Amino acid sequence: MKKEDPILILGAGTFGLSTAYHFAKAGFSNITVLEKSTAVPPVDSAGNDLNKIIRAEYEDPFYAELALQAIEAWKTPLFAPYYHETGYLLANSRAAPEKAKKTLLKSLGSIQQHPAFRGKISPIEKREDVTKVAPVFDGPMEWKGYFNRFAGYAHAADALTAVYSACCALGVKFCVGDAVASLTYSATRDRCTGAATASGKTYTASVTVLALGAALATVLPDVGKQVAANAWPVAHIQLTPAEAQKLHGIPVTYARDLGFFFEPDRRTNLLKLCPSGAGYTNFSSSGGGASVPPDFNGFITPADEDKIRRLLRETLPGLAERPLVNKHMCWCADTADSEYIIDFVPGKHGLIVASGDSGHAFKMLPIAGKWIVELAQAGQQEKRRWRWKPNQDAGGDVSWRVGRPVDLKDVPLAVRSKL
Ligand SMILES: Cc1cc2nc3c(=O)[nH]c(=O)nc-3n(C[C@H](O)[C@H](O)[C@H](O)COP(=O)(O)OP(=O)(O)OC[C@H]3O[C@@H](n4cnc5c(N)ncnc54)[C@H](O)[C@@H]3O)c2cc1C
Incomplete structure (x- = not known):
């Protein structure tokens, strides 16, 4: 060229x-x-x-290495102002399915022996292990997993x-x-x-x-x-400045079977929450056989809202009944x-x-x-x-996700439209 x-x-x-x-x-x-x-x-x-979460643990060491290169680049002048190394708390609640537990172990395996993570990982085996890294959390949190200091969010x-x-x-x-x-x-x-x-x-x-x-x-x-368009639900809670202040510095917290959240945005005091799951496809509209994003995305399903509230009851029960705002579906391209x-x-x-x-x-x-x-x-x-990859069909089960994707045609129209 x-x-x-x-x-x-x-x-x-x-x-x-x-x-x-x-x-x-x-x-x-x-x-x-x-x-x-x-x-x-x-x-x-x-x-x-x-x-967005910035972490290097992956089921596959190939991506773990790439993510490590990316984290190094997040610390260079153009990107550093936007990278916050708050740590990453990854765990499963007691009710988590076997698949979520296996995935967590694989993720841990990809970084555990890596020299970059020496002294950066500690086990989460009981409630006190969680409150040690996130003292402000006051839910029951009978979780098993680990805390990785060498990660955070952008x-x-x-x-x-x-x-x-x-x-x-x-x-x-x-x-x-x-x-x-x-x-x-x-x-x-x-x-x-x-x-x-x-x-x-x-x-x-x-x-x-x-x-x-x-x-x-x-x-x-x-x-x-x-490639299949696949969506994940996103919602927020509007905190007061004082509430947001209390949560500053918390790690990215991900209960694999429930969902994840970050420290509140310092400009808007919004607390972003995402329920976990395998996401949503949209094979039902005019995609000519492919899953493509629909026109309207300003919704999440009641089941996902419920998952978010369960995640909050586990961690920050005082926020569990608060209204969810800026709810929407965010579309990616799955293989x-x-x-x-x-x-x-x-x-x-x-x-x-x-x-x-x-x-x-x-x-x-x-x-x-x-x-x-x-x-x-x-x-x-x-x-x-x-x-x-002409011989692969996306849109089915994905090894590292909990559950199977739901197609939007199976979500009531009253939920997924402006009705
Ligand atoms: C809820 C959620 C949470 C996520 N969390 C993480 C995370 O924690 N860590 C992480 O690494 N990744 C995360 N991701 C994934 C990450 O956001 C995506 O992998 C990444 O943004 C995909 O980039 P992209 O360029 O392929 O697509 P996009 O960023 O979506 O860019 C596609 C662009 O194409 C434009 N476009 C579409 N059609 C046309 C057209 N006809 N003409 C012109 N322009 C068009 C769109 O407007 C858009 O700007 C998350 C995704 C979601 C949905």
Whole structure:
């Protein structure tokens, strides 16, 4: 590739911004990002959130190593203001299913012997082990798990804004508020030449990167079922400044069978909570057989609300009956084996997919774009696990999640619509 080759990035979410940043940092001078939302960070980006967990434990040591590289990068000047190493409390309640217990042990196994975690992990076997790391928690918490000091969270929306500003400073052009409607191809259809937007504008490029997250299949139907849009519910409690103050510095707290929460946002005093589960697919609408995000996402189900309240009764019972605000579904792109897809689309020169985040890619924001730049320069994906996966169907059971995904068609219309 030549440094002046036009590069088009579709989507300004986690993968898209990171890709733009790394291309620009590598000296590429003609980079354009197309984003359907009217601002960056985009409202529809799964990464545009108060906070995301930054941790290196994984069932698979390959991702544990990548996450360690990412944590190192979170401590560099561009990212450090948004990374908070509050520690990570991972446990199971007494009622947790066997699967959740096994996953926890595998996660622990991936870091326990690693030199980076020496002296950073302590077991959680009784209530006092929890209150030692989170003295403000006053629920029953009969939990088993561990506390990892070498982890924490990132202020996600602010980190995306910082990467966006860095891209602008490096000369990346952003065109927002105009959805990509289709890709354009050479007459022989074996080369992608760019993209066309809903308003009729066309953009040409030597390399086009699809970083459309859960919406990938809406622009690239050929992706088929190897990617399925999968959503997780998010809700918040509005705390008073005094209540928020009391919770400052708590670790990211994750009961694998109930859900997780973070220290409250210092600007808004919002406490973000996510119930655990296998998420929701949406195979039922106009996705042509694929699961794609629906138009309306401002809801969570009563079952998830109940899980959040159970999590609070275990940890902070005084908040368990408080109203939940800013409830919504957040859509990711799942693959069957939770491996990313970072590859050229077979038979389409110049077209790269950066997707299949499987709900675990935000932590990679500082480094993910480098993988895409390397792929574009190498011309083929050497890592087998990140290749195009035509023979896999996403949307089923995932080894590290509790339960099986529910399709939105099985959620009453009164819950999932504006009715
Ligand atoms: C509730 C929840 C909690 C999570 N917690 C964590 C965590 O703790 N740690 C972690 O590492 N990860 C976490 N994740 C996962 C993480 O957010 C995702 O892996 C990551 O954000 C995916 O990045 P992406 O670039 O693939 O997609 P996105 O960030 O969603 O970006 C896709 C972009 O494409 C745009 N787009 C879509 N269609 C079009 C179109 N037609 N034209 C133009 N633009 C378009 C969208 O507007 C969006 O901006 C969580 C996800 C959820 C939902």
